[in-house]
Amino acid sequence: MATRATKKTVKKAAAKAVKAVKKVVRKEESAPAAVKLPALHESTTSSGLKVLAAQRGVLPLVAVRLVLRAGSSVDPADKHGLSDFTARLLRRGTAKMSADELDETIEFVGASFSVGSSEDVLSLFVATPAEHFPEMLSVLGQLVREPSFPEREVELARERALAGFVNDLDDPSVVADRAFVRALWGDHPYGHDVGGSKAHVRTFTREDLVRFHRERMGPRVALLSVVGAVSPDVVAREAEKAFAGWEGGPEAPVELPPADMKTSGRIILVDKPEQTQTQVRIGGPGFRVGHADYFPAAAMNNVLGGGFTSRLVNEIRVERGLTYGIHSYFEMMNAGGVFGISTFTQTDKTREMIDVTLAEVAKVRAKGITPAELKKAQRYLAGLYPLRTETNESVASVISDIRVHGLGDDWVEKFRERLMEVKPKQTLEVAGKYLFSQPPLIVLVGKASEVKKQLTGLGPVTVVPASDYE
Amino acid sequence: MPKAPANSAVRKADPVLQSLFDVQEATLPNGLRVRLLANHDTPVVSLYTFFQVGSRNERPGITGISHLFEHMMFNGAKKYGPKKFDQVLESNGGRSNAYTSTDMTVYYEDFASDALETVLDLESDRMRSLRIDDDALESERQVVMEERRVRVDNDITGTMDEELGTLIWKAHAYRWPVIGWEKDIANITRKDCEDYFRTYYAPNNAVLYICGDIDPKKTLALVRRYYGDIPKGPSPVPVLNAEPVQKGERRAEVRHPAQSPALMLAWHGPAARDEDTLVLDIIQYALTKGEGSRLVKKLVYETQLAVSVMVDWGWRVDPGAIIVYLELKQDSDPRKVEEALYAELARVATEGLTERELQKAKNNLRADHLRELATNSGRAHAMGHYEVLLGSWRDGLTLPSVYAAATNERVKAVAAKYFSPERRSVVTLIPTPDKTTDEAADGAADGKDAE
Numbered sequence: 001m002a003t004r005a006t007k008k009t010v011k012k013a014a015a016k017a018v019k020a021v022k023k024v025v026r027k028e029e030s031a032p033a034a035v036k037l038p039a040l041h042e043s044t045t046s047s048g049l050k051v052l053a054a055q056r057g058v059l060p061l062v063a064v065r066l067v068l069r070a071g072s073s074v075d076p077a078d079k080h081g082l083s084d085f086t087a088r089l090l091r092r093g094t095a096k097m098s099a100d101e102l103d104e105t106i107e108f109v110g111a112s113f114s115v116g117s118s119e120d121v122l123s124l125f126v127a128t129p130a131e132h133f134p135e136m137l138s139v140l141g142q143l144v145r146e147p148s149f150p151e152r153e154v155e156l157a158r159e160r161a162l163a164g165f166v167n168d169l170d171d172p173s174v175v176a177d178r179a180f181v182r183a184l185w186g187d188h189p190y191g192h193d194v195g196g197s198k199a200h201v202r203t204f205t206r207e208d209l210v211r212f213h214r215e216r217m218g219p220r221v222a223l224l225s226v227v228g229a230v231s232p233d234v235v236a237r238e239a240e241k242a243f244a245g246w247e248g249g250p251e252a253p254v255e256l257p258p259a260d261m262k263t264s265g266r267i268i269l270v271d272k273p274e275q276t277q278t279q280v281r282i283g284g285p286g287f288r289v290g291h292a293d294y295f296p297a298a299a300m301n302n303v304l305g306g307g308f309t310s311r312l313v314n315e316i317r318v319e320r321g322l323t324y325g326i327h328s329y330f331e332m333m334n335a336g337g338v339f340g341i342s343t344f345t346q347t348d349k350t351r352e353m354i355d356v357t358l359a360e361v362a363k364v365r366a367k368g369i370t371p372a373e374l375k376k377a378q379r380y381l382a383g384l385y386p387l388r389t390e391t392n393e394s395v396a397s398v399i400s401d402i403r404v405h406g407l408g409d410d411w412v413e414k415f416r417e418r419l420m421e422v423k424p425k426q427t428l429e430v431a432g433k434y435l436f437s438q439p440p441l442i443v444l445v446g447k448a449s450e451v452k453k454q455l456t457g458l459g460p461v462t463v464v465p466a467s468d469y470e
Numbered sequence: 471m472p473k474a475p476a477n478s479a480v481r482k483a484d485p486v487l488q489s490l491f492d493v494q495e496a497t498l499p500n501g502l503r504v505r506l507l508a509n510h511d512t513p514v515v516s517l518y519t520f521f522q523v524g525s526r527n528e529r530p531g532i533t534g535i536s537h538l539f540e541h542m543m544f545n546g547a548k549k550y551g552p553k554k555f556d557q558v559l560e561s562n563g564g565r566s567n568a569y570t571s572t573d574m575t576v577y578y579e580d581f582a583s584d585a586l587e588t589v590l591d592l593e594s595d596r597m598r599s600l601r602i603d604d605d606a607l608e609s610e611r612q613v614v615m616e617e618r619r620v621r622v623d624n625d626i627t628g629t630m631d632e633e634l635g636t637l638i639w640k641a642h643a644y645r646w647p648v649i650g651w652e653k654d655i656a657n658i659t660r661k662d663c664e665d666y667f668r669t670y671y672a673p674n675n676a677v678l679y680i681c682g683d684i685d686p687k688k689t690l691a692l693v694r695r696y697y698g699d700i701p702k703g704p705s706p707v708p709v710l711n712a713e714p715v716q717k718g719e720r721r722a723e724v725r726h727p728a729q730s731p732a733l734m735l736a737w738h739g740p741a742a743r744d745e746d747t748l749v750l751d752i753i754q755y756a757l758t759k760g761e762g763s764r765l766v767k768k769l770v771y772e773t774q775l776a777v778s779v780m781v782d783w784g785w786r787v788d789p790g791a792i793i794v795y796l797e798l799k800q801d802s803d804p805r806k807v808e809e810a811l812y813a814e815l816a817r818v819a820t821e822g823l824t825e826r827e828l829q830k831a832k833n834n835l836r837a838d839h840l841r842e843l844a845t846n847s848g849r850a851h852a853m854g855h856y857e858v859l860l861g862s863w864r865d866g867l868t869l870p871s872v873y874a875a876a877t878n879e880r881v882k883a884v885a886a887k888y889f890s891p892e893r894r895s896v897v898t899l900i901p902t903p904d905k906t907t908d909e910a911a912d913g914a915a916d917g918k919d920a921e
Contacts, residue, residue, distance in 0.1 A: 108826065129837055276623055318609065379562060
């Protein structure tokens with residue numbers, strides 16, 4: 001293979017260059033070495049699909065991500081889970097190939113296709129050996145252009161999904177997450193699990209999928225990113241071949257109503273009587289992706305419950321041994337976001353866990369974090385940031401996110417600079433805004449008969465059976 | 471037992487892999503082995519420390535000590551006291567974690583390349599002079615109990631897996647769970663921990679792997695400076711594999727509140743170093759890798775007996791087990807599913823795979839192998855993994871050539887040898903009714919008829 005000899009040389013040359021640069025940087029001051037994306041090459045297919053290509057890496061591999069702005073938030077009101085379900089059925093048959101033929105074509109060469117569903121977008125991921133990139137891109141084109149949704153495949157997938165919902169009830173953390181999403185967002189398009197529910201999925205028909213594909217999935221709400229051992233010219237050429245003639249879908253992404261979260265100190269207690277442990281979720285409103293509060297909030301959250309030395313981990317795990325894991329997070333979506341805390345503890349410690357957690361949150365809300373803590377968080381987040389551009393897959397993800405959410409093409413390059421500029425005062429401001437200034441929603445999954453009596457004085461409690469979350 | 475490879479002639483290093491692994495190696499006078507691999511693509515470094523100890527080195531009464539001890543390694547040493555390890559690491563742009571398995575205990579850090587010296591200082595401090603005090607031990611014991619509750623007692627697959635281990639192994643330490651038995655965890659003493667540390671955390675029982683934005687020569691000098699004065703420890707007692715030959719199928723039931731039945735099965739397999747191991751990799755891929763694989767197609771798509779099927783052929787130092795897990799439908803009859811599974815396995819033993827299936831498995835093994843090596847962390851981990859299990863990280867470079875040379879005759883022979891009823895253990899999950907609290911039942915009558 002000629003490519004091998006070439007790559008070896010390139011690698012050595014690159015290595016030398018980086019070393020030389022680093023020496024200079026270190027002499028000046030300890031500013032972090034620059035993190036840069038590989039050069040991005042843009043093109044548009046005749047069908048209107050935008051394409052981003054970035055050539056990189058020494059391994060003969062390519063990662064592809066096709067993003068469609070057709071996530072679970074555009075599920076019809078009585079068909080929760082349809083977006084995810086439709087995306088998963090794409091590879092169960094096209095105009096030219098049966099499910100078996102597709103499986104064989106993809107899997108024989110060692111490639112893999114997968115689906116990622118979120119509230120805002122659907123992502124189709126392809127990982128392939130570089131020599132099979134054209135063939136795999138052609139398959140991806142078929143999947144989105146001409147899926148056939150065979151009746152029998154739809155039926156089988158529906159049966160499997162329904163069986164899956166039943167078995168999910170055995171996983172307390174899945175039940176907790178579902179209950180949390182539903183209670184937090186209510187009737188908002190974000191208020192259901194991306195996979196839907198048993199009652200809705202049960203009604204899915206082939207026609208539902210055909211309609212969703214026709215109305216929601218099209219080139220004008222899509223973005224293709226290709227990263228790895230392939231030249232931008234080849235990417236543009238093969239994308240044209242693979243996606244020529246792709247039609248349908250909306251002109252522009254659907255605008256969602258703004259978030260209107262009602263948390264008000266409610267407690268949902270989901271009963272799973274065989275549990276010896278309680279799953280705990282606490283949350284309230286956060287902010288949308290790309291919001292100006294991102295950097296101060298990221299730094300503040302790292303101190304509160306992000307890293308392994310956070311205040312929550314220290315108080316709950318290290319000092320009290322109440323749990324194996326606790327973390328807080330900001331979840332950011334297009335129309336709004338969540339600030340949440342996720343953990344678990346043994347049944348009889350449930351109240352203590354909640355009290356200690358809320359007390360830690362209240363401390364940060366009132367007094368913020370110290371300058372030393374802020375500095376630590378900044379160095380931590382900045383030091384590890386380069387890992388987000390380490391693989392073809394992660395580069396493909398970050399470049400699509402930048403475009404889909406309008407973060408700006410200098411997002412990666414400026415990330416650490418913006419993070420380092422955060423001042424203590426800003427972290428106090430975001431803490432005041434997001435750390436439960438209104439009483440949060442609390443979701444508990446565990447043995448209700450033991451847990452309920454511990455909750456006196458905490459807020460109104462509703463006890464529900466786990467089967468509500470099938 | 472390890473034996474001379476039957477077809478060692480085919481073992482040669484893969485050229486793509488070899489070009490990635492331009493590794494500098496050294497052994498310090500105290501026995502610490504060091505492997506350094508430069509990669510300047512991004513300004514980050516991964517450091518892995520592999521200790522050759524796991525639940526395999528334990529004995530009844532202190533099961534779980536390897537894992538509990540892994541937690542204790544984060545609770546302070548002489549220079550960097552309690553909580554300091556992660557505080558110092560994180561404030562220098564790094565993160566850490568660790569895991570324990572039956573055969574190894576592994577610590578790793580990813581960090582900005584200018585934190586290298588600090589990380590070596592931190593890691594060598596805890597290898598040299600870990601502090602084991604009673605308060606930290608008590609607190610960490612509670613954390614591990616909570617981890618046990620989440621992984622085993624409140625997780626059906628965890629419960630089944632624990633049952634299966636005791637069926638497969640009668641004498642070998644693989645019999646108990648890595649996390650340990652609850653009462654053993656409660657009874658481990660500070661003295662147990664101190665003895666354990668002296669023996670298994672000595673430099674001569676460890677290997678460092680440093681991959682990323684480093685200068686290998688300077689890095690080796692730093693390693694010598696920080697680790698050079700740590701004294702050598704006693705040689706660990708070799709683990710005796712006293713496992714008797716299994717004489718027939720072993721079965722157990724787990725009765726637990728659950729929605730659907732499930733099956734977890736195992737067959738006694740070979741040790742990682744055995745050539746059969748790689749043929750079993752191929753069989754595993756043919757059985758469950760991808761939608762078109764044999765078991766997924768047969769059990770999930772065609773007969774629809776199962777919701778999912780998974781094969782776990784995990785390499786181990788001593789002879790391990792090939793484990794199959796089947797998540798069933800509510801009305802599936804586990805016995806029928808077993809029969810369908812055995813028929814598929816018998817088909818591999820008698821007919822082998824098609825040439826295309828064989829090639830497909832090889833293509834996928836290669837692609838996955840390459841993907842694993844895409845990051846510094848992946849490369850460092852792969853080296854450590856191969857060194858513990860195969861004896862040398864270099865053996866990892868030759869795997870593609872061994873896979874490529876595997877024939878259908880070998881596939882048939884290996885399937886016939888291992889998938890026999892005499893090597894089999896079966897755990898069936900029998901769902902028992904869930905006694906819902908009265909109040910919840912009253913409060914949601916409409917939720918109930920969803921059943």
